[in-house]
Amino acid sequence: MDHKKRLSMGGPYGAVGVDLSDDRYQGYRGPALEVLKRENVAVWDRVLVRTNEQEVEGILLPRSAGDDSHLVIKMITGYNIGIRHDNILSIEERGSKKANYKIPEKDFPFDPVKPNVTILGTGGTIASRLDYRTGAVIPAFTPGELFGAVPELADIANIKTKKLFGVFSENMGPHQWKTLAENIKTEIESGVAGICIGHGTDTMHYTGAVLSFMVQDTPVPIVLVGSQRSSDRPSSDAARTLIGSVTTAAYSDAAEVMVCMFGTTSDRFCYLHRGTRVRKMHSSYRNTFKTLGDVPIGKVQDGKFTYYKQDHKKRRQDREVKVYPKFEERVTVLYYYPNMHPDILESMIDKGYKGIVIAGTGLGHVNKPLYDPIQRAHEEGIHMYMAVQTLYGYAHMFVYDTGRDLMARGVIPLDNMLPEVAYCKLGWAMGMTQDPKEVNNLMLTPIAGEITPREPYNGFIQGQGGVDSVEHFLSEFS
């Protein structure tokens, strides 16, 4: 486990990144750095700073912000203050003690009776602790560290961890997706009861969609999990989503790619969302993930599962899984807006994109000026599919002339496939084959719930509750 990396956290509420390198002047530059050199002190030193107004004793901390004028001192009271370089008369060193970056590590207990779960790490930390002396956040990822941070996990399963990459989730891409798929195959074949994937929440639903296509007919649950509040915060949801997801991986009957995240703003339960129907719908709420156009697969609460529709694929004992780690990178999304000029689409064609998902308005529309470049794209063999930017509902392109005009120019409606899912699927499908007919066949054949034959009447309003007044509001419609 490599600690010498800048830590990163998923979700909108990140934690401070701490440079764990041996750099004596971490983050300092300009005049502030000159002072450190002049006074021959380094970060983590215990120092007495004399200024023209006062004396301040404390620990010299690394700088994380871009400022070049202030030294950051953590005083004995715990407060950090910045002292401007030109106020400093002298700095006296009084010893040095580096932050303790070790979480009290205990051996994760192995219980032969309990199922084995592998946690794959893509970046960030799932759990962490603080070093209060310096305020540094210490990551927890190895089983021993996880046990130290979330001891409840040992009551659920035997845990193995495997760190694949260390990236913020916006930096996930085809390479990471393929690596994940391959590792999932290895883990399944090694006999695990289920797999968790620690993931930043921003693009978790993209990864959920891609893996739904790359990993088919899994015999075990594959559960994406993250947190909306970084795990160094007392109010973090990380421990509970982790407990929910490990429980799901170990015991759930649902053998699908799922997202396991908070169902309400209260600490009550986690929803299990199908990887192809889930979307992050709020920049900061805990229960940001919603299943769109359907109800979630189920929920996990206090170790118990509730399945809402019973249409999920069931867990199997065999170890057979189909893995297709393919992705065509020259695929894009065109998010239509009124008054869009044709040159946008022209440039996509010029730049060699081979597949375009159009996120159209309403039932699946764009304006007339785009007809010509769409015609041209069609003639050049570019795959064009229509998803709806309303997110809810189906593309119905026979209703208005515009829809019919677009279909005549080669645009194919994707029913109720979400635009992001359509992007993922088109990339995957074109990675699998370049044959237009086969791509089309793949795109229109539902593989993992990305197109559903019908939308339940309550799909639109489900999962928006969680507080009494909203539940009451919703109850008036049922």
Added chain:
Amino acid sequence: MSVLDELSRPEGPDISGLGLKVGLEVHRQIEGTKLFCSCPTDLSDDPFDTVRRKLNITRSELGEEDDAVQMEVGRGRVNTYQVQASQCLVELDEEPPHPPSQGHIETALVVAKMLNAIVPSEVQFMRKLVADGSDTTGFQRTALVGLGGHIDVMGLRLGIVSVCIEEDAARKISETDEGPVYRLDRLGTPELEVTTEPTMNDPELAGAAARTIGDMLRSTGLFKRGIGTIRQDVNVSIEGGARTELKLVQELNMVPRTIVTEAIRQHLLIEVASVLRERGVTPLSIPLTVVDVTDLFFSTSSKVVQNGLKGGGRVLALPLKGFGGLMGERTVMARLQGSSTALVRKGVDDVRRLGPEFAYHVRVRTGLKGLFHSDELPSYGITVEELTAVQEHLGVDPALDGFVMVCAEHGRAMEALKAVHRRALASLLGVPSEVRRPLPDGRSEYMRPMPGPARMYPETDIPTIVITDDMKEAARKRVPEAPSARVHRLAVGFGLSEETVRSLNNLELLDELEGLSASADPKLVSLLLLQGYPRAREKGLDPSSLSEKALLGTISGVGEGLYSKEALPSVLCQLLTLRISGMDEESALRDARKACSGDTDLGVLVEAARKVAESGRDIIMAKGEGALGPLMGPLMKEMRGRFDGALISSTLKDGIRRVMEGRD
């Protein structure tokens, strides 16, 4: 010195020899929006939704001593939050904080400058862990804006350690079995925390310091007023004792008394420790040997025990060798007999020893409300025979040893006695360092162990704030005149006594004095404020709701000869009463002036008093001046609001005397 002797002194306890050290933390809420969002800071009774959360936080993370309750504090307890329309996602911990309001930061700088503190050139908000759930985030955001200042109090220089700007916690509504219930209306309200050096050795000085700091903050005009907007935590220690933090002493005049009581409590605990040492008590001699004595109470007539047993409870007892006479207040009070009046006067009538401490710990740890200790038995229906039986069963010496007994479900009773045992062990060392909650009578009860060094880490969602020299200079210019200087200036300027102006200062009415006196006679203004405002407030009326125009209109009635200056409080109350009945201000003022006009004519009152006295001739003949009581009612009914009560009474007295002397 024996503190018991001191307590017996008729002039009250003298604690000057105890080595008292007191420090203050004064908190005052800043007026305006919340610190990290634009929500209002008014408390609200609007409908609410309920959100339930747990915190991932452990005692060890807080640096607190007790690992035993780690899980209880951590994932076990459910915090319930009431969230209303006037709060947003920031309070609910569903959105990162917005940047702090510039105005609030400026306020903090003004105060730092006013207290002669040094302002850092870069300010960083920190997260200070708070385990009790009163912050939805699990931490309080706080930043240091001033270091090392000083103020002058009672002619002495008092050091200021720090000035911090922080967010207030959520308002606690209730406590349930699964955890506390908070409302989010107060969460995030900006407040300033001023911490003094812990060097004060005089309770009165501490009280004066609290008042001085509060006054200085208020004089900026940037802070909230009223109940709950200012509070002080008081840190108290005596020689050989330990630092105790008394939370939220709201009433300023309670500060000295709370300190005296705490100093005496600490002294008694030190005495207890020394008695225990003399008796040879060590940790080894008081093992955790819990004995089930339920069998001795099968036919008890004690209602408390009967009820406990009915629910399947057991009676468990913990022998405490050498603790006899050190738990109850009864023993102490016996020694104090005859001196209780002096003690009552000084507020130390209840000299608490270990008994109440045991009870607090049991309540905090298990929620159980009661226990029995041997010093208070026989009592609660427990007989001498039962007491003796327990003592024999435990093998304790009635003269020297003690025991504690709990009647509850077995596991809970066991937990309770473990808490007692832990506290008994601590008593060997004297005074435990802890956080206590002051009670309205000056005493205090145990809340939690003293947290270790503050557990703080940077609030990375908020960028650091560079404080430029220009900002410091601007703040310095906004420092208002010191309240003491202002009192002096206004007294001289308006020809009022300093006493009068100081009283107005204590009522927080200097702004009103200064404002109204620009257009009216300061003497009339001070009369209206000093007598009218308190009387209106007593009646639940709010004079601050009136415009300056209405107040001036009230005063001008005197100059116009409508009523006497003594009538001003009545006119004010009349005006406010009409206002809350829904009348607009202008009409209310007109009617109030009219209703009270003629009050200058004392003849009306004298005539009315004469009539009442005449009608009560029989009573006067029977009771003499004692007739004042019965006759006052009818006259008050007639004259209330037009004349002052004291004036009505004295006029009636004259009338009665006239009847007695046969002058009518």
